[in-house]
Amino acid sequence: MTDAPAEDRLASLAAELRAECAAEIDSRMVGHFNDRPWLRQAFLKVPREHFVPDQVWWPTPRDDGMHHVIDRHERPRAWLKGVYRPRASLITQVADGRVLPEDGPTDAPFTSAVSCSAVVVDMLHYLDPGPDDTALEIGTGSGYSTALLAYRVRPENLVTIEIDEQLADRARHTLASFGLYPAVLAADGEFGDPAHAPYTRIISTAAVREIPQAWLDQAAPGAILVTPLYGPFGHDALLRLTADGQGGGEGRLVTGVAFMKMRGQRADRSFAELGWPTVDGPWPAYADADYRVTVGGGRQQVRIC
Numbered sequence: 001m002t003d004a005p006a007e008d009r010l011a012s013l014a015a016e017l018r019a020e021c022a023a024e025i026d027s028r029m030v031g032h033f034n035d036r037p038w039l040r041q042a043f044l045k046v047p048r049e050h051f052v053p054d055q056v057w058w059p060t061p062r063d064d065g066m067h068h069v070i071d072r073h074e075r076p077r078a079w080l081k082g083v084y085r086p087r088a089s090l091i092t093q094v095a096d097g098r099v100l101p102e103d104g105p106t107d108a109p110f111t112s113a114v115s116c117s118a119v120v121v122d123m124l125h126y127l128d129p130g131p132d133d134t135a136l137e138i139g140t141g142s143g144y145s146t147a148l149l150a151y152r153v154r155p156e157n158l159v160t161i162e163i164d165e166q167l168a169d170r171a172r173h174t175l176a177s178f179g180l181y182p183a184v185l186a187a188d189g190e191f192g193d194p195a196h197a198p199y200t201r202i203i204s205t206a207a208v209r210e211i212p213q214a215w216l217d218q219a220a221p222g223a224i225l226v227t228p229l230y231g232p233f234g235h236d237a238l239l240r241l242t243a244d245g246q247g248g249g250e251g252r253l254v255t256g257v258a259f260m261k262m263r264g265q266r267a268d269r270s271f272a273e274l275g276w277p278t279v280d281g282p283w284p285a286y287a288d289a290d291y292r293v294t295v296g297g298g299r300q301q302v303r304i305c
């Protein structure tokens with residue numbers, strides 16, 4: 001039996017924490033709410049906690065290197081505070097689902113998460129979708145970022161692809177519970193979705209080593225593509241690229257992020273093969289260098305300008 005007054009108290013705590021989280025994102029330069037009022041409104045409207053499973057792994061390991069499980073039923077307030085920590089992602093799947101929360105703390109690799117709210121806001125800021133855009137999202141996960149997008153882009157013009165069928169089903173169901181009905185496809189997002197192309201906005205929430213050609217082939221001229229690009233920095237870089245509508249495009253690395261890899265791009269490859277230059281000494285910080293990425297003719301190239 002549910003304890004209705006306790007659930008009400010948690011719902012009002014959730015609303016308070018959501019507002020605090022938005023204020024904290026606002027106070028940071030990287031938050032980027034300020035010139036995207038729709039994004040702040042969507043953030044305040046979408047109850048992130050409804051997208052987070054009852055049991056999640058905490059992203060920061062304990063001293064023994066293991067990630068512990070936070071259970072909503074055992075520690076509802078701690079779980080909720082975790083949901084609204086702007087810089088914390090919540091791990092929802094490890095080892096492609098072969099390890100379960102009931103197995104306890106784990107050091108198995110993360111394979112799905114509800115991304116940090118500050119990073120979701122950053123990515124949607126750079127994507128800058130408008131109400132008339134046709135958008136493709138790769139990596140639905142919980143459906144949380146899909147929900148924010150669906151408050152800006154018409155759901156009938158929004159396609160989201162998740163490779164894990166169970167995650168796709170759960171996200172579809174959660175989105176529908178808020179009356180949001182984008183196309184949620186259980187498929188390999190590296191191939192995009194030609195049926196609904198061309199897209200004017202493409203966003204990936206899984207990191208790639210190499211931009212899949214299908215995304216550029218399905219991009220309209222001038223389309224914006226935002227994706228974490230794995231690089232030699234020890235973390236991923238967020239790439240914002242403008243497509244030429246002919247299978248190519250050019251863009252810049254705008255900030256550092258950390259994402260799990262696209263399933264088909266987990267295997268290591270040399271940076272030279274992926275078009276990265278060589279540098280003498282450490283890689284310059286994003287603030288000190290203009291990292292330009294060009295894609296075309298089946299090849300990507302990174303230059304430091």
Ligand SMILES: C[S@@+](CC[C@H](N)C(=O)[O-])C[C@H]1O[C@@H](n2cnc3c(N)ncnc32)[C@H](O)[C@@H]1O
Pocket residue numbers: 111112113114115138139140141142143144145146161162163164167187188189190205206259260261262263264
């Ligand atoms: C960081 S998580 C998703 C975050 C999501 N936006 C959220 O806030 O819940 C990345 C997701 O990409 C999915 N993924 C990995 N490779 C994929 C692929 N080839 N096609 C589609 N989804 C993929 C993973 O299963 C995972 O759910």
